[in-house]
Amino acid sequence: MAATLTAGAPARPRKRLASRRTRVGILYALPVVVYLLVLFVYPIFSTLLLSLKDADGSFTLHWYADALTGVNLSVLLTTLRISAETAVLSLVFGFVLAQAITRLKPILAGLAMLVVVVPHFVSALVRTYGWIIMLGDKGLVNETLTSMSVPGAPFQLLYNELGVVIGTTSMMLPYTVLLLYGVMRGVDRRLLAAASSMGAGKVTIFRRIYLPLVAPGLASAGLLSFILSLGYYITPALMGGPDQTMIATLINQQVTKENQWNGAAAQGVILLVLTLAGLLLVKVVTSLGASRKKRSAT
């Protein structure tokens, strides 16, 4: 009797404490859950419903058919193309810059990171305007090129695809630099030293050891900047011409100018599906990378 008492007594309060902690957790989680369910999940859900509804309220897929044919299809393809170009460029620039920063002295590296991070917190609208000033016929870039008497200067750098890609790349670059810097810092340098001690050349080490180790990070950084570019609106609208209309611009036009909500909803859903597919791919790549890292460490 005494034994069961001493064994049972400490378990009970702990259990009560645990259930109290659960109740407190649910109570505190309520505001964020309710808020986002009402103002984030439900609106997206009703967008989905609207994209499947005809004018008389019956079920239809013709908004999707519209969105995937003619001009709308070419806008979708333009969006994918510009996003891909942006992803590749921001990946290459990000790789070089992150690589250079890992080799700097701590103080200089900190300063360089500041130059990477601060622009990210300046409104994209403002940075886009900065590019418009710089890339104009009499802007800094063309003036410099003309004074160096580069043949063909001044160039048309605005209101075409080059302008858009320059703009979007500079918006995505902070993301790729930060991601790749983290990945590069995580590379176990002893693996490189081991390869070198066994006689591997520099190129071999880079190709066979370093690149496979950072590859998952490269893939997810590239995918992420691709996904983020898909929904971009400000820079393509301000720095591009009519041929650089992206899907977000189209959604905006249909809502604010043409009152074509169903069509806009269908395009929003397409954008959403593309984004989610990309995120899934990021997840697959990161888990692949994690298993590879584990293997190389053992």
Add this chain to the structure above:
Amino acid sequence: MMELRKSLAGRIALTAVATVILLFLALPIVVILVTSFSNNAFASFPPETWTLNWYKALFADGSKWPAALSLSALIAALSTVFSLIIGVTAATALVRSELPLRSAVFALVLGPLVIPQIVTALGLFLFFEPAAMLGSPIAIALGHTVLASPIAVLILIATLRGIDERLEDAAASMGAGRLTIARKITFPLAAPGMIAAAIFSFITSFDEFYISQFLSSVDTVTLPVQVYNSLTFEIDPSVTAVSAILIAFAILALGLVALVRWIGSGRQESLLSVENTVGVANPGGEAV
């Protein structure tokens, strides 16, 4: 990689390319700051003569900028308050309690950060339009909170994780009630994180464009929407001065966050310093 391309030429080439990329990031901002003082406000660089006219024009009669600025500030203040309430409760639930479906809640919080903002904005437009709330500052603030609150939650999660829970336990063991612990231990230690969360929520709302544009009406034009309009429809040279002010705000805000963080890190250290001296006096003691 250290061993790779050790040659001086390679190093110089890499440094040069890296410098160009850093310029690529910094120049658009520098150019705006310089041009805002230039006599020829459009697309001419470097400026030939200097002036403060664009800044003066901001506050001239009939200027749309003061109204846009105060509307944006009001909306940002509202959504900062909403985000902080949501952020503090959500971070407490996610870090300091046993929450069923915790990963689902966390995924919900991350949602607005990864879904294209234009999709969120479209959904909010369809949500507020039937309620005849388009153009209402409250609606815009509620919309901005969808984007700002996840950021506040993430910052506050990191803040709560960084607070040594043993300090709270120690206070409890000495008989402090839960309210006293929250007021005298947790709140002072979490204050820097809360200020950072508030600043980032404010910036997020202040700079937000997509939701503002979808939910705005002729009378409620936020600052970013006004900037966008004056870059597309009406040519207004004061936009350069506004942009320069926005840059100054952003840098100031980041500086403030850094300062608060620095002060905050000193505070917890001083509280924990007792423990550190114990560790020195008792080197064989259990390492925590």
